[in-house]
Amino acid sequence: MSAANLQIRPDGHLRHFLCIEGLNRGLLTEILDAAESFAGVAEQSVKKVPLLRGKTIVNLFFEASTRTRTTFELAAKRLSADVLNINISASAAVKGETLLDTLRNLEAMHVDMFVVRHAESGTAHFFACKALPHVSVINAGDGRHEHPTQAMLDMFTIRREKGADFGRLRVAIVGDILHSRVARSQIHALNLLNTGEVRVIAPRTLLPAHVESLGVRVFNDLREGLRDIDVVIMLRLQRERMQGALLPSEREYYQLYGLTEEKLSMARPDVTIMHPGPINRGVEMDSQVADGPRSVILQQVTYGIAVRMAVMSMAMQQNTPAGTASA
Amino acid sequence: MPDIRIHGGRLIDPANQLDEPLDLYISAGQVAAVGQAPDGFTADIELDASGLCVVPGLIDLCARVREPGQEHKASIDSECRAAAAAGITTLCCPPDTMPVVDTPAVVELIRHRARQTNASRIVVLGALTRQLKGEHLSEMAALQQAGCVGVSNAHHPLQSTLVERRAFEYAATFGLTVFLHASDVALEAGGCAHEGHIATRLGLPGIPEAAETVAVARDLALIEQAGTRAHFCRLSTQRAVRMVARARFDGLPVTADVAIPYLHFTEVELSGFSPDYHFIPPLRTPLDRQGLLEGLRDGTLSALCSDHQPHEPDAKLAPFPITEPGASGIDSLLPLTLKLADENLLTLSQAIEQVTSGPAGILNLPYGRLSAGSPADVCIFDPGATWRLDASSMNSQGTNTPFLGWEMKGRTRYTLRDGQIIFGATAS
Numbered sequence A: 001m002s003a004a005n006l007q008i009r010p011d012g013h014l015r016h017f018l019c020i021e022g023l024n025r026g027l028l029t030e031i032l033d034a035a036e037s038f039a040g041v042a043e044q045s046v047k048k049v050p051l052l053r054g055k056t057i058v059n060l061f062f063e064a065s066t067r068t069r070t071t072f073e074l075a076a077k078r079l080s081a082d083v084l085n086i087n088i089s090a091s092a093a094v095k096g097e098t099l100l101d102t103l104r105n106l107e108a109m110h111v112d113m114f115v116v117r118h119a120e121s122g123t124a125h126f127f128a129c130k131a132l133p134h135v136s137v138i139n140a141g142d143g144r145h146e147h148p149t150q151a152m153l154d155m156f157t158i159r160r161e162k163g164a165d166f167g168r169l170r171v172a173i174v175g176d177i178l179h180s181r182v183a184r185s186q187i188h189a190l191n192l193l194n195t196g197e198v199r200v201i202a203p204r205t206l207l208p209a210h211v212e213s214l215g216v217r218v219f220n221d222l223r224e225g226l227r228d229i230d231v232v233i234m235l236r237l238q239r240e241r242m243q244g245a246l247l248p249s250e251r252e253y254y255q256l257y258g259l260t261e262e263k264l265s266m267a268r269p270d271v272t273i274m275h276p277g278p279i280n281r282g283v284e285m286d287s288q289v290a291d292g293p294r295s296v297i298l299q300q301v302t303y304g305i306a307v308r309m310a311v312m313s314m315a316m317q318q319n320t321p322a323g324t325a326s327a
Numbered sequence B: 001m002p003d004i005r006i007h008g009g010r011l012i013d014p015a016n017q018l019d020e021p022l023d024l025y026i027s028a029g030q031v032a033a034v035g036q037a038p039d040g041f042t043a044d045i046e047l048d049a050s051g052l053c054v055v056p057g058l059i060d061l062c063a064r065v066r067e068p069g070q071e072h073k074a075s076i077d078s079e080c081r082a083a084a085a086a087g088i089t090t091l092c093c094p095p096d097t098m099p100v101v102d103t104p105a106v107v108e109l110i111r112h113r114a115r116q117t118n119a120s121r122i123v124v125l126g127a128l129t130r131q132l133k134g135e136h137l138s139e140m141a142a143l144q145q146a147g148c149v150g151v152s153n154a155h156h157p158l159q160s161t162l163v164e165r166r167a168f169e170y171a172a173t174f175g176l177t178v179f180l181h182a183s184d185v186a187l188e189a190g191g192c193a194h195e196g197h198i199a200t201r202l203g204l205p206g207i208p209e210a211a212e213t214v215a216v217a218r219d220l221a222l223i224e225q226a227g228t229r230a231h232f233c234r235l236s237t238q239r240a241v242r243m244v245a246r247a248r249f250d251g252l253p254v255t256a257d258v259a260i261p262y263l264h265f266t267e268v269e270l271s272g273f274s275p276d277y278h279f280i281p282p283l284r285t286p287l288d289r290q291g292l293l294e295g296l297r298d299g300t301l302s303a304l305c306s307d308h309q310p311h312e313p314d315a316k317l318a319p320f321p322i323t324e325p326g327a328s329g330i331d332s333l334l335p336l337t338l339k340l341a342d343e344n345l346l347t348l349s350q351a352i353e354q355v356t357s358g359p360a361g362i363l364n365l366p367y368g369r370l371s372a373g374s375p376a377d378v379c380i381f382d383p384g385a386t387w388r389l390d391a392s393s394m395n396s397q398g399t400n401t402p403f404l405g406w407e408m409k410g411r412t413r414y415t416l417r418d419g420q421i422i423f424g425a426t427a428s
Helices: A003-007 A025-039 A067-078 A090-094 A099-107 A123-130 A148-162 A181-192 A222-226 A239-245 A250-257 A297-317 B076-085 B104-117 B140-145 B161-173 B197-202 B209-226 B238-249 B267-272 B286-298 B330-342 B348-354 B357-363
Strands: A056-061 A082-087 A113-118 A136-142 A170-174 A197-201 A217-219 A231-234 A272-274 B004-007 B010-013 B018-021 B024-027 B030-034 B045-048 B053-056 B058-060 B088-093 B121-127 B150-152 B178-180 B230-232 B254-259 B303-305 B378-388 B407-417 B420-423
Touching: A003 A123, A025 A148, A025 A181, A025 A297, A056 A067, A056 A099, A067 A082, A067 A113, A067 A136, A067 A148, A067 A297, A099 A113, A099 A123, A113 A123, A113 A297, A123 A136, A136 A148, A136 A297, A148 A181, A148 A231, A148 A272, A148 A297, A170 A181, A170 A222, A181 A197, A197 A222, A217 A222, A272 A297, B010 B348, B058 B330, B058 B357, B076 B088, B076 B104, B076 B121, B076 B330, B076 B407, B076 B420, B088 B330, B088 B378, B088 B407, B104 B121, B104 B140, B121 B140, B140 B161, B161 B178, B161 B209, B178 B209, B197 B267, B209 B230, B209 B238, B238 B254, B238 B286, B254 B286, B254 B357, B286 B348, B303 B330, B303 B348, B303 B357, B330 B348, B330 B378, B330 B407, B348 B357
Parallel strands: A056 A082, A056 A113, A113 A136, A170 A197, A170 A231, A197 A217, A231 A272, B004 B045, B010 B053, B058 B088, B088 B121, B121 B150, B150 B178, B178 B230, B230 B254, B254 B303
Antiparallel strands: B004 B024, B010 B018, B024 B030, B053 B378, B378 B407, B407 B420
C-alpha cells in the first residue's frame, strides 16, 4: 500500500505520520495551525493539556537520539499521555528479537502509539503495515528516507519567521543531501507549501541520483546557491563521510560549504539560518553564524515540542472509539 | 519402463521447429518417434492430450533448492516435486548452498537426494573458487567428474581480476562454462534498490547501473583473454544486454539470461516498501525492462529462468533493506512465460524456446527437445486453464512472490522425466 493511503484515513484525517510525501497542503497547514495553538501551552504555569490522558505512547528508538527523543517525550507528557522510552541499540537487536516481535509484545501491553526511529529506510512503514487498527505510528526518522516531524517544525519556524506566504521565499538546503532524511522531508514539505524556489547545495558526492526529480534546483557552489536566499538550512555532516571517499577532509568541506558571515553576504539581509542539530561548529558553520542574530536554531528546538504535540494529538484523536468522550 | 503414446495434442518443439498436431511416442525413457509410430510400437499408457500443448520438459536455469543448509526455507524434496507439478523437469542449482558445492561429496549429496524424490532432476553448478571466497580455485576437474554442468561464484565476489583471469583459464582447460553474476561489489556498496529517482525518494541505498556494466566490461575482456565459454546470469540493464549483444556479434562464446520478475516489474514497484520486490540485482527502469525484452526477441538472451529463491515468511517480515532478496518462482515459470506470448511480446514458440532448448544449449545438455533418441522430458499443459497464484496453490515451500494473487493462464497436466510420469498420473 502506498504511503499516502497508509497514513491518511478515508475521512482525510491523519492515522499515522510516516512521511511528508503523499500528504497535502491542507493537512500540513492543519498541523502548523494546531502547533500554533500548542505553542502557548509551554508558557502557562501548568504546562499540560489533558488531550491524551490515559493514552500510552512508546518512544521506540533503535538509533541514538537526544533532541528528537526528548522533545517527543515532552510533547507526549504535555498532552498528559503516559510515556515509555525504549532504546534498543543495535547490539540488543542482535540478541534475536525481530522488529515484529518487539511490536507485538508492546502492543500486548496496550500501547496506543509508537514513535519509531530506525537506521533502515521503510521501518516506520513496516510498523504501520503491521500495527493493530487502533495503534498509530509516528516516524521519528527512518534511514535516509524521511524525518517528517523535523520538517514540520522547520516549516513552523519558517512560517513564524517569514509569514505564511511561502510563495515569495527562496529556501536553500546545504550539505549531505544524499544521506539526509531531514532534507527529503523538508523538500517535500517546502514544495507542498508552494515555496517559491527550493535549492540544494552540495558537492556531487553528497547528492542522490536524480535529486532534481524531488523538485529542487541543484547548486554545487555555495556562494552561487546562496544568492538572494531567504532561508538557509544547514545539514549536519557526519564524520564517517570522510571515509568511503565521499569527501577529502573537513577542512576542505568547511572551506567550500561551511557557512560564514562572508558567504552569507550573498543572501538577503534578513536571511534566516536553520540547522536540525547537533551542529559541528567549524565544519558546517561558523560559531559566529550559529550564535548570530539571524540564527533560529534554538527556536527550532522549542517549536519541535509544539509541532510534535500537534502531530500526536491529531493522529490520536481520531483513534478514540466513537461514543467514548475524548478530553 | 512403460511405452507411452501422447496423442491429440499440439506439439511445440522449438529445437526442431515443430508446432503442429503430432503424436509423441516414448519408449525406454527416450523419445522414440514424433508423428508416426515406430514399427511394432504398442503403448502401455495412452495419454490423451486433446486441447493441450505438448512441449519439452522445462529447464529452470536458476533455482535454489536451499538444501543442504537452509532446509527451513525449502528442501530438495519440496522443490523437485514443485518443479514436477510446474512442468519443469530440470532444475539448475547454483553452488551457494551450505556447505558450498566445492567438493564432489556435496554434488553427490544433492544428486542423490534429487533422485530419491523421483520427481524432477537437479543439475548442479560447482563453485568457481573454494568456499566461494574468491581466493583459491576450486577443484574444477573433480567437480566436473562428479557431474557439475558448469562453475560459478554465485553472488560472491572474486578477490581480484587476477583470480578471475586464472579461474577463467582453468575452467577453459576443461571446457567448463563459467556462470557469471555481473556486479561490481564496490559499486554495489551494500545497496538494495536501483540507483534512480525512486531510490532517491525512498532513501534506499542505490545500486547504480554501472555496477553491472563495469562488471560485464571487465568480464568480457577476461573472457576474450582466457578463451573461456561464459554465461551472464540475470542481466538487469539494457546497456549490459547491448554489451553482450556486441560481444556475441564479435564472436565471443558468451550467452546470457534474464529472470521472469525483471520482465514484469520495474523500480516503480518499490514505492510502498514491499519486500516482495526486493531483488538482487534490483528491479530497474522501464527502459531496462524494454531492453531485456528486446534481448529476448533478438536472441541476445537465450534463456528465461525463475531465479527461484524460496524463503521462510520471516525472511520478508522486516523493513525493506534488511529483508532477504529474491522470490519463489518455480510455480509460476510456465504461465508467466506463456504470458509473454499472450501479450505478443514473443511468439509462443520463442517463449517455449527460452525455457527449453535455450537453457539446454547454455548448459550443453541433451534435454529441452523432442528429437528421437533424446531423453523423454515432456510437459503437457492446458494453455487456456486459468488459476490464481496463492499460498494454497503453490507447491514450493516458499510462497514469497510478488505475483501472489495474480491470475495465471496455463496449467501443467502431465510432466514426464526420462519417460516417467512424475506429475499428473492420476489426473484424467
